[in-house]
Amino acid sequence: MLSKIGNKIIDHHLVNSLLNVSMGIEIERMRSDQSGNMKLTPHPDGAGSPFTNPWITKDYLESMTEIVTPALNDLDSLHFDYALTRVLRRVLPDGELLWPLSMPAILPKKKDKSLLAIEPPEKQAYFESICERYGITRGAPCGVHINFSIEDAVLECLVNNSDAELADIVTVRNNIYPNIAQGFIKYRWLLTYLFGASPVAQQNYFDKVAGPEKPIRSIRQSHFGFIDSFDVDYSSVDKYVDKILTAFENGEIAGVAEFHGSVRFRGGKELDALKTDGVKYLELRMFDLDPTEDVSIKTTTLRFVRLLIAYFMMTDGDKLSGDIIKQLDEADQKNDRVALESPDEHCEYENEAKALINNLRSFTNQLELGPEYLEVIDMVTDWIDHPTHTISGQLLPQIKDNSLLEYGLKQANRFQSDALAGKYVFNGFKTGDGKLSVSELKQDLFNGIWDAK
Structure with a gap:
């Protein structure tokens, strides 16, 4: 089962370094009123300042x-997500x-450019x-993006x-990251099965184009959902x-950022730099918000x-060969x-x-990765x-009249109350532009309560 790369990682005692990937999390959430309107x-x-x-x-x-x-490591990233989300909730107007769900809060009937974010001209x-090109609604679903990079010690080995x-190092990066990306795309359907959390859309999302006739696993991850250019x-x-x-x-896209695939290769500011400098990290974009969690994603999800x-x-065992494009197209259809x-x-x-999970269990036992991974399996x-x-x-019984409005408001208010109940208040963004370094943010945000490594 183990590849040449896998055996080298074991031989040089770097399994823990590989598992200790750096993870950054991006959480998109829409603001709503107490009636569930955007x-x-x-x-x-x-x-x-949202610009700085x-x-x-x-x-x-x-x-x-x-x-x-x-x-940072997954647990530290979640604590930053938790603390930053509390800061945001505390500065919301009364x-x-x-809104805790991926499918947006109730959109206004008139959906035009006036709803777009106010940004610098470009x-x-x-x-x-x-x-x-796509309309307002196709860009409205929110989600969780997970960015991760392999430890330098592993790559240098x-x-x-x-x-x-x-x-x-560039050759190593541009060999390893595509293989990992292919694995996540191949099994994206399993992630959608496990973590899909957008069974219905709220009022005014589907008004001209018909949506699903019944609740489904994930509108956002289906062809009804987010932009798939x-x-x-x-x-x-x-x-x-080259394809992008x-x-x-x-003229198929207005800019390289318009590629909204489930996985992105990330590196320098210019896309072309990926060829010469190598992929620095991968961005996974296939996760719905988990409305059962204050932080919108579970620790167990990140560990998986x-x-x-x-x-x-x-x-x-699961590496693609032959016509990779065709196989990934088939994987998208399965998803x-x-x-x-x-x-x-x-x-x-x-x-x-079940076959993949059995392989993951064998992999975990062979490398003796520990009880936390067996728990996830x-x-x-x-x-x-x-x-x-x-x-x-879990969401299906909460749907009433083809809507999760009541559930969404209940969860949003519970999370808001929890945030307001906290004793320590961080005011670091109320003055200035918010440009704090990681160390400054850590010191002011946690006040000794959490010691992120």
């Missing part, structure tokens, strides 16, 4: 807030809430071009102890870059992602089929899911056996 007010003043604050900002719509954590023009094909080639970094740049040159990263990197399933329905690809096994235990399965 707020049309400006970004809250107490959150600092790297930790609390906004996205496509003025109402769409975004929390961005530093890249009556405002953070970015404003970009958002307006997106709006003209592969450079120093591999054959000529991995002779330098075009397909790229994940078989290599060069082909990935060609689409831009041909971490396990998959190690598995895709260290084993050969759509799973996204459209009823939340209480067994997955069409249940046997494949047991949880996922239970969810595969019992669809009602998945997040969308």
Whole structure:
């Protein structure tokens, strides 16, 4: 099962370094009023300037807030998410809430450019071009983005102890990250089954285009959901870059950022730099907000992602070969089929899911990764056996009149009350531009309560 790379990681005692990937989390949440309507007010003043604050900002719509954590281990990133979200909730005007679901709060009947985020001219023009191309609703669903990078010690070991094909750090990065990306795209359908959490849309989302006739696992992850502008080639970094740049040159997209695929290769400011400097980290974009959690994602979800990263990197069993584009296209079709399933329905690809989980259990036991990973595997096994235990399965009984309005408001108010009950109040963004370093943010945000490494 283990690949050459996997054996080298074991031989040089770097399994723990591989598992200790740096993770940064981006959480998009919409602001709503107490009736579940999308707020049309400006970004809250107490959150600092959204143009300069790297930790609390906004996205496509003025109402769409975004929390961005530093890249640390998963538990530390979640604590930053927790603390920053509390800061944001505390500076919301009276009556405002953070809507906890991926599908937006109730949109106004008139959905035009007036809802777009107020931005500097260049970015404003970009958002307006997106709006003209896809409309407001396709960019309105919110989600969780997970950014991760492999420890330098692991990459340097592969450079120093591999054959000529991995002779330098750029070659290693551009060999490893596409393989991991392919693994996540191949099994995106399983992540949608487990963590999909957008079974219905609220009022005014589907008004001209018909939506699903019944609750499904994930509107956001289906063809009804978030913008899916075009397909790229994940078989290599060069082909990935060339496909996006060609689409831009041909006018298919307004900018390279318009590629909204489920996985992005990330590096320098210019896309072309990925070829020469290598991929620095991957961005996973296939996770709905988990409305059962204050922080919108579970610790166990992040741990499962971490396990998959190690598995895709260290084993050969699930690596793609041959016509990779065709296989990934088929994986996208499988994901759509799973996204459209009823939340209480067994997955069409249940046997494949169980085969992967069995491989993950063998991998975990062979490397003796510890009880925390076996706990996650047991949880996922239970969810595969019992669809009602998945997040969308838990939401299904909460749906009333094809809406999660009552549930969404209940959760939003509970999370808001919890935030206001905290004793320590951070005011670091109320003056200035919010440009705090990671160390400054850590000191002021946690006040000794949490010691992020």
